[in-house]
Amino acid sequence: MSFELTILGNSSATPTLDRHPSAQYLNLLEHHILIDCGEGTQTQMSKYKIRKSKIEHIFISHVHADHILGLPGLIFTMNLNQRTIPLHIYGPQSIFEIIDMFLKHSETALKFEIIRHVTNHQITEIILENALVKVTSFPLFHRVPTTGFIFQEQRKLKRINMQACDKFHIPFTYFNDLKRGKDYMSADGKTYIENEKLTFDAGSALSYAYASDTIFDERVAASVEGVKVLYHESTFAHEKLERAIETMHTTAIQAGEIAKKAKADKLIIGHFSSRYTDLNELLFEAKTQFENTELAIEGKTFIIE
Amino acid sequence: MSFELTILGNSSATPTLDRHPSAQYLNLLEHHILIDCGEGTQTQMSKYKIRKSKIEHIFISHVHADHILGLPGLIFTMNLNQRTIPLHIYGPQSIFEIIDMFLKHSETALKFEIIRHVTNHQITEIILENALVKVTSFPLFHRVPTTGFIFQEQRKLKRINMQACDKFHIPFTYFNDLKRGKDYMSADGKTYIENEKLTFDAGSALSYAYASDTIFDERVAASVEGVKVLYHESTFAHEKLERAIETMHTTAIQAGEIAKKAKADKLIIGHFSSRYTDLNELLFEAKTQFENTELAIEGKTFIIE
Numbered sequence: 388m389s390f391e392l393t394i395l396g397n398s399s400a401t402p403t404l405d406r407h408p409s410a411q412y413l414n415l416l417e418h419h420i421l422i423d424c425g426e427g428t429q430t431q432m433s434k435y436k437i438r439k440s441k442i443e444h445i446f447i448s449h450v451h452a453d454h455i456l457g458l459p460g461l462i463f464t465m466n467l468n469q470r471t472i473p474l475h476i477y478g479p480q481s482i483f484e485i486i487d488m489f490l491k492h493s494e495t496a497l498k499f500e501i502i503r504h505v506t507n508h509q510i511t512e513i514i515l516e517n518a519l520v521k522v523t524s525f526p527l528f529h530r531v532p533t534t535g536f537i538f539q540e541q542r543k544l545k546r547i548n549m550q551a552c553d554k555f556h557i558p559f560t561y562f563n564d565l566k567r568g569k570d571y572m573s574a575d576g577k578t579y580i581e582n583e584k585l586t587f588d589a590g591s592a593l594s595y596a597y598a599s600d601t602i603f604d605e606r607v608a609a610s611v612e613g614v615k616v617l618y619h620e621s622t623f624a625h626e627k628l629e630r631a632i633e634t635m636h637t638t639a640i641q642a643g644e645i646a647k648k649a650k651a652d653k654l655i656i657g658h659f660s661s662r663y664t665d666l667n668e669l670l671f672e673a674k675t676q677f678e679n680t681e682l683a684i685e686g687k688t689f690i691i692e
Numbered sequence: 693m694s695f696e697l698t699i700l701g702n703s704s705a706t707p708t709l710d711r712h713p714s715a716q717y718l719n720l721l722e723h724h725i726l727i728d729c730g731e732g733t734q735t736q737m738s739k740y741k742i743r744k745s746k747i748e749h750i751f752i753s754h755v756h757a758d759h760i761l762g763l764p765g766l767i768f769t770m771n772l773n774q775r776t777i778p779l780h781i782y783g784p785q786s787i788f789e790i791i792d793m794f795l796k797h798s799e800t801a802l803k804f805e806i807i808r809h810v811t812n813h814q815i816t817e818i819i820l821e822n823a824l825v826k827v828t829s830f831p832l833f834h835r836v837p838t839t840g841f842i843f844q845e846q847r848k849l850k851r852i853n854m855q856a857c858d859k860f861h862i863p864f865t866y867f868n869d870l871k872r873g874k875d876y877m878s879a880d881g882k883t884y885i886e887n888e889k890l891t892f893d894a895g896s897a898l899s900y901a902y903a904s905d906t907i908f909d910e911r912v913a914a915s916v917e918g919v920k921v922l923y924h925e926s927t928f929a930h931e932k933l934e935r936a937i938e939t940m941h942t943t944a945i946q947a948g949e950i951a952k953k954a955k956a957d958k959l960i961i962g963h964f965s966s967r968y969t970d971l972n973e974l975l976f977e978a979k980t981q982f983e984n985t986e987l988a989i990e991g992k993t994f995i996i997e
Binding site for chain 2: 400401402403404407408426427429430433434450451452453456457459460463464467468481484485488489492493494530531
């Protein structure tokens with residue numbers, strides 16, 4: 388099963404000719420997800436061959452225009468395309484007010500249901516969970532209520548060490564418990580074997596955290612600690628620190644610091660101000676703090692592994 | 693002074709990779725105007741080198757998402773760019789509710805004033821007039837309240853026939869009256885000369901009418917009668933007449949009929965359904981009714997002369 392992220396938009400508020408406002412497509416173990424939905428997302432999806440019909444979950448970090456203006460149009464297109472399966476939207480209450488206003492004024496009754504999940508920007512909470520995946524929202528620190536999201540596999544099951552199980556004559560009916568980490572105790576209570584002797588470790592669960600938009604704040608690093616891949620906004624170079632603080636955004640150096648503090652494996656920076664024509668300036672800065680940094684280039688797919 | 697129309701978006705609700713939702717830029721005798729503002733208009737303006745700062749008037753036909761989703765982002769970009777000059781917006785009351793909701797939720801106080809002109813889709817009325825130009829809104833017939841717009845020069849003044857005026861010894865203090873079409877009567881009441889003997893005709897005033905979106909309705913032809921250039925939506929080919937009626941749109945043949953009935957000089961068709969990859973099918977159909985038809989191709993500039 389895939390865990391892959393495709394960048395659809397990497398621009399901050401003002402788009403450029405080749406950079407679009409925030410939007411990402413995430414295939415999270417065959418859960419098809421949009422993260423933010425800036426103006427032009429529909430067209431970016433077409434360009435990168437992502438079918439609109441398969442999107443089941445949309446996560447909205449906050450209701451600044453550059454993160455949401457693509458959403459009403461996408462909803463209307465889904466409706467024109469005769470969608471009937473429900474669409475889950477996660478975001479602040481205000482995004483639903485905006486959707487409702489568009490529906491009201493366009494006098495449109497959707498053929499599918501929008502299932503509303505209101506996020507709370509003041510706490511960390513699980514907002515989607517099933518046997519395969521878990522999504523958590525966490526506070527960001529911006530000019531309006533904003534949350535980040537952590538997308539992760541559920542903890543992987545341990546793998547059975549067949550040779551050891553054979554040796555100790557473990558009945559296969561115990562295998563599910565062993566995969567979940569339980570030690571072995573025979574039915575008659577006479578034989579006890581520690582789980583580690585009967586299984587292999589599965590490695591850590593994969594995870595991806597999305598942090599946009601926010602001022603530099605170490606609480607973000609704490610929220611995403613140990614994440615595999617961290618996307619962090621990096622609107623400005625550090626010489627624009629004052630502007631970053633004023634607008635509650637982050638500089639590239641600061642994004643690197645957050646990744647370092649969070650002990651992430653990889654950092655992806657995005658949400659670039661339109662003033663930068665050469666993004667390597669931002670990449671270079673982030674790398675001074677955190678070497679394994681990459682630019683969120685539109686159309687690029689990151690495999691989370 | 694220029695009277696030029698540039699097409700920024702020619703798509704109906706669902707954009708394609710190379711066609712964007714409705715938006716047009718009109719230079720009306722140095723009045724810089726946007727007509728509708730679909731998703732992606734900002735980027736299209738950058739692509740075709742139309743400066744956002746010079747736009748002073750935005751006309752919104754109706755509040756379907758594909759005609760307005762570019763507007764909040766454009767307003768925020770103008771604000772980020774430190775705009776201070778007022779922006780006139782003409783449209784139904786609902787567009788202002790939508791703008792207000794975006795401003796509220798983004799907690800943004802604009803640095804410039806939005807001057808609101810609420811249109812009335814039930815009557816024809818002048819909504820902008822000065823010494824040079826006049827803009828009139830007129831009813832269209834769509835699923836939500838919709839208006840078209842006629843943009844025109846004020847009636848041109850007649851030109852003085854200097855030779856004739858010399859011959860009849862007309863004092864130049866009478867010239868302004870002559871230009872406005874008055875006959876000549878000498879101060880002593882003894883000499884009377886008809887205006888036509890002393891002036892040349894100025895030709896008719898130039899005009900451009902925008903009609904999108906609407907079901908086929910002859911009242912539209914009546915509203916725009918005698919217009920120089922008519923833009924009329926042409927969402928479908930005529931074989932999709934039933935779908936056109938159901939969605940309250942027009943077919944290419946019908947658009948040609950309206951142009952013929954209106955006695956326009958030229959017809960431009962647009963608002964094409966994403967199902968058409970070859971637009972010549974629509975062009976051919978319209979031409980069966982009205983030969984001087986052109987396609988609204990994005991980036992193309994039509995000089996109204």
